[in-house]
Amino acid sequence: MSSTSPLKPGDHLYLIDGSGYIFRAYHALPPLTRKSDGLPVGAVQGFCNMLWKLLKETKAGEKPTHLAVIFDHSSKSFRNDIYPQYKAQRPEPPADLRPQFGLIRQATRAFNVACVEQANYEADDLIATYARQAVEAGATCRIVSSDKDLMQLIRPGVALYDTMKDREVGEPEVLEKFGVTPDKVVDIQALAGDSVDNVPGVPGIGVKTAAQLITEYGDLETLLARAPEIKQQKRRENLIEFAEQARISKKLVVLDDHVPVEHDVSGFAVDNPKASQLIGFTKALEFTSFTKKVAGELDADSTAIEPIPVEVKFWPPEGGEGVPLPPPRFAAKKAEPAAEAQAATADVPPSSADAALLAIPVTHADYETVTTLASLEAWCAAAYEKGYLALDTETDSLDSMRANLVGVSLATAPGRACYIPLQHKASGGGLFGGELVEGQVPLDQAIAVLKRVLEDPSILKIGQNLKYDIEVLKRHGIAVAPIDDTMLISYVLESGDVGHGMDELSLRHLNHKCIAFKDVAGSGKSMITFDRVPVADATRYAAEDADITLRLWLLLKPRLAAQGKLAVYETLERPLIAVLAAMEMEGILIDPELLRRLSNDLATACAGIETHVYELAGERFNIGSPKQLGDILFGRMGLPGGRKTATGAWSTDSDALEDLAGQGIELARRVLDWRQLSKLRSTYTDALPNYINPETKRVHTSYSLAATSTGRLASTDPNLQNIPVRTEEGRKIRSAFIAPEGSKLVSADYSQIELRVVAHVADIAQLKKAFAEGQDIHAMTASEMFNVPVEGMDPMVRRRAKAINFGIIYGISAFGLANQLGIGREEAGEYIRTYFKRFPGIRDYMEATKQEARDKGYVETIFGRRMHFPRIKSPNPSERAFLERAAINAPIQGAAADIIRRAMIRMPDALSEAGLSARMLLQVHDELIFECVDAEAETTMAVVKKIMVSAPDPVVKLSVPLQVDARAAQNWEAAH
DNA sequence: AAGTCTTCGTA
DNA sequence: GTACGAAGACTTC
DSSP: OOBOOOOOTTOEEEEEEHHHHHHHHHHHSOTTOBOTTSOBOHHHHHHHHHHHHHHHTSOTTOOOSEEEEEOOOOSOOTHHHHOTTTTTTOOOOOTTTHHHHHHHHHHHHHTTOEEEOOTTSOHHHHHHHHHHHHHHTTOEEEEEOOOGGGGGGOBTTEEEEETTTTEEEOHHHHHHHHSSOGGGHHHHHHHHOBTTTTBOOOTTOOHHHHHHHHHHHSSHHHHHHTGGGOSSHHHHHHHHHTHHHHHHHHHHHSOOSOOOOSSOGGGGBOOOOOHHHHHHHHHHTTOHHHHHHHHHHHTOOGGGSOOOOOOOOSOSOSSTTOOOOOOOSSOOOOSOTTTOOSOGGGOOOOOHHHHHHTTSOOOSTTOEEOOSHHHHHHHHHHHHHHSEEEEEEEESOSOTTTOOEEEEEEEEETTEEEEEEOSOBOSSSGGGTTOBOSSOOOHHHHHHHHHHHHHOTTSEEEESSHHHHHHHHHTTTOOOOSEEEHHHHHHHHHOSSSOOOHHHHIIIIIOOOOOOHHHHHOOGGGOOOGGGSOHHHHHHHHHHHHHHHHHHHHHHHHHHHHTTOHHHIIIIIHHHHHHHHHHHHHOBEEOHHHHHHHHHHHHHHHHHHHHHHHHHHTSOOOTTOHHHHHIIIIIISOOSOOOBOTTSOBOOSHHHHHHHHHTTOHHHHHHHHHHHHHHIIIIIITTGGGGBOTTTOSBOOEEESSSSSSSOOEEESSOOSOOOOSSHHHHHHHTTEEOOTTEEEEEEEESSHHHHHHHHHTTOHHHHHHHHTTOOHHHHHHHHHHTOOSTTOOHHHHHHHHHHHHHHHTTOOHHHHHHHHTOOHHHHHHHHHHHHHHOHHHHHHHHHHHHHHHHHSEEEOTTOOEEEOTTTTOSSHHHHHHHHHHHHHHHHHHHHHHHHHHHHHHHHHHHHHTTOOOEEEEEOSSEEEEEEEGGGHHHHHHHHHHHHHTTTTTTOOOSSOOOEEEEEESBHHHHO
């Protein structure tokens, strides 16, 4: 421990938030630093550097006279007595972080610095208490932390220093973050709450609204007292209803500055480190260069000092998929050559030199606007030196099949980025508008230079959502390869309730807020296309995108190997980019004339129903308005049995209307009919023709690879994964998706793939046997459950079993099953009990999955795809039950998604190797749609089936056969 | 103009 | 009971 001396006027007390430091260092720094045995020590090393700098390099007059590092004693504190859910759903720290908690405490002692923690109090409370003591003693205090919860302590004599951003946090920074002065910060937090710490706050109020309210009313109590004056209805009601919750929230966020501290501040007086202790410690952790630096400064002979024993807890981590190894120098050898076409040699690992540069702040100072061919060549040369290149294209449209290339940005190192404007046009109309801006490299020349590097197999191209850029560049004759995509890397690492957009990733991982697109191009009606953005603005925006993308790659790529997820990325994600790009660019043919006729028919039918509805209702109203309809049905007509929606409005969904229709209310039946027809018209027959590309005359959807939590794809603009099929009217729309003359559409779909996955992963003998023998799976289930023969089975009995089988996949509940079958909850519960009695393995599997989600915070598919459920331990019972069902469904839906991904990745090569010209056009979760010439239809179906059926091989040997049904026809409806 | 709610299409 | 996206109505700024 350090020496002893009471605080006196003029003294400087430094309080370091040790727990906060380690969390932020872990998440902000690349996990590259490990001891030779694999022990992760990056945060400890960062901590030592920071502490050393504080002790040695602080300016004269700011040197601390007293210093202590404060830690959280445990995850429980007095706040849990006020509000048990406080910080209740914090996930366990990552395995490679856990051992570093103890190491940082040992580092503190090795520095001969006070190391303080106290049961029942958080570090922040101790810091608040010591800071108050300092001010009262006439000394000043400086708190070293990046925690926003400490902003409330800022006042004359108490400063806050953010180590991660390397800057002082003063009133301006607090104003920027919370919109109020430091003394009001707690009122903001009380209103806005904090989802990370589970501070509830008031619903509907975020930081922005809270700041506005506190500025207007002065403080929380005044606001709550005068809440009835507030104009906005919802806001007023919430402030009144949740007033007590706001007060509790405030108690949670206000720090206790009168902790009966066990360590007296006089014991924090600064003393010099003992060379033997400090160097002994840094040698033990193999901090070579740090040891050298310290030895030099302390004038000690480091070779003469023995490493001291260091106590390591929680390492290696127990169980799991094994010890996360240091990131390999080169990507792991691909396990499946066929699955990953990309050469491993092109997969350059992030250099540690660049990784170190990640810490430099994102400024736009060194961004360059490339205006000459020579300078473009120089940037390409830099890419050759590095072996990798981050890039981003700027265009005038979100639709990659219509977008014109406006410019390209490149980055070769953190902070080293450029923008090459290619097709910027002068702003303004008339004579001077629309002309190409001076000083741009001619498009064809720039393309020629870029083509060399973007197609070079030795240069790895890094992008964020590269599929878009690949398509735009392909249309300019460039076939970009090999590639890495930061969006997909993030998706593999963190699929769960976080997003993977670049702005979001930048904030989360780099603590940097990107320039928003609307800041350079505006929004809404006044939005300009990117080619009209001034080149200087465009450079800052575009070069930043490439810079951030490169930094994210440097940070995130090593985590794939560290978490054992490189194979998932390389076999299920990355190779799908090119496959999807080809499908999207191919597009599908639709018959706009047929859709136009359908639209007319639907319009006529709707109009007829409308007249009738107005008669029945006795007034004209907007049938499409649930609010107006509810008022008429349950208000004016006073019909019984109305339910309310979450927001208190009358529910008029199809269940509610079916109820009324069943009671003989014709109005309800008519509205249901109207809704069906009007839906088909607005969403399909009217919308689809607008998506026909004028050049290709086909419709090109866009698939999102990182939109779902389970690994499924999502289709947008237009969504071609929800084309109607269930009703006769709807199927007419499907028949408007056609093959050209002389060609056919082939549809191939997996039969019962999710139930087959269940049979395999839960290892259910009866199910496996039934699938192996090609039995009717629902009939078999019914037979097992109700002891009736399959022969001559009552269709109703089979229907119940079928509903239960689907329920299993969805994480069954009596409530849901009762709804589905239109029976009572009791009866549904009885079915479920019967089912579990006959299939106990299913119940075991479901319980085990829930437990896994609770223990680890995630679940995995049989192919290793990981899906996170950070809120699975939510204190809210209905949220928790929902997440448990989702966690049960995820490995099943996810495995099915993995299987069809594997089939899709192998499909193009398989088709061409078979000498077929068939092209894959669409994916609808368990179905693939192809277009092929008439003569090749049969062979195409055979090849497609073979690839789809064998898709799990060789990684997973399914214990159940997969079945694929395929048909060829002139249109999708007939092929399906 | 932007964001939320409700409804409904798919697997 | 799972997973999505789109359209129209409605609310708020």
